[in-house]
Amino acid sequence: MSHLFQDQTAVITGAGGVLCSEIAVKLAAEGAKTVLVGRTEEKLKKVEAQILAAGGACMVRTADVTDEAAMEALADEVERTCGPCRYLINGAGGNNNKAITTNFTYEPEELQENKPEDMVGFFDLDMGVFESVVKINTLGTVIPARAFARQMARAGRGSILNFASMNSTRPLTRVPAYAMSKAAVVNFTQWLATYLAPAGIRVNAVAPGFFVNDRSRKILFAADGNLSKRGENIMNHTPMGRFGEAKELWGCVSWLLDDEKAGFVTGITVPVDGGFLAHSGI
Structure with missing residues (x-):
């Protein structure tokens, strides 16, 4: 066991998800006082x-990461109860099925009055839903960073890890709001890393490839358990020929959080994608 995380406070947003729950469990196993934040208790x-069954320390709080007052209140509570935040993992975010097009590209039918009922093109998207996706992924990263980085700045040390995506650098078809917002996360990570460097705070991001969770399972697999058309397409573009497992993200995450091993690393986004970004598709 590393001494790095021992008795340090680690806040994980989106901690109920497949990837961030794994990170939370690993941090607790390394001795961190983990604060699990999410919308679903x-x-x-x-x-x-x-975490508790393994003898770890844990606090659970339901909160909306886009609610600034709630995040400020939570940050104050965490500092009083657990001590100042040393590590922040901004894992909260996601997409909404109503912000996804059925079309891969523009089709003239989408502008016609008698278009198919199940057709959703770019011109049909609900802008309110589109905005909500952008908000959860962008402000849902900015607001917790503001709330908890104050504590890090006062202490003169800390590490923030944001969650980007394959969509950050290679926008996937059908998910414009998600792609746009995850691209913003990479840019903000660079900006914040530059801004907070004098405070002794490093800011980096991971860009997970295709890991299976409850939402993606419905997209990647057909009802019979075989890969869907989209799932097959992803496999054809993933050199390692499989989906990632949550445990495979920890090595990268722990390195980026480590002030000893990655002490001179800030402002970067690391893909953990089985080679997806390296494959041109040809």
Whole structure:
């Protein structure tokens, strides 16, 4: 066990998800005082039970990461209860099915009055839903960073890890709001790393490739359990020929958080994608 995380406070947003729950469990196993933040208490409680069963320390709080007042209040509570935040993992975010087009590209039918009922093109997207996706992924990263980086700045040390995506550098078809917002996360990571460097705070990001979770399972697999057309297409563009497993993200995450091993690393986004970004598709 590393001494790095021992008795340090680590806040993980989106901690009920497949990837961030794994990170939370690993941090707790390394001795960190973990604060699990998310919108669904039931999911957080499952992660808490796993951490407590292994003898780890844990706090669960349901909160909206786009609510600045709620994040400020949570930051104050965490500092009083657990001590100042040393590590912040900004994992909260996501997409919405109503912000996804059915078309891969423009089709003239989408502008016609008698278009197919199930057709959703770019011109049909609900801008309110589109905005909500952009908000959760962008402000949902900015607001917790503001709330918890104050504590890091006062201490003169800390590490922030944001969650980018394959969409950050290679926008996938059908998900314009998600792609746009995840591109913003990479840019903001660079900006914040530059801004907070004098405070002794490093800011980096990971860009996970295709890992299976509850939402993506419905997209990647057909009802019979075989790969869907989209799932097959992803496999054809992933040199390692498989989806990632949550445990495979920890090595990169722990390195980026480590002030000893990655002490001179800030402002970068690391793909963990089985080679997806390296493959041109040809």
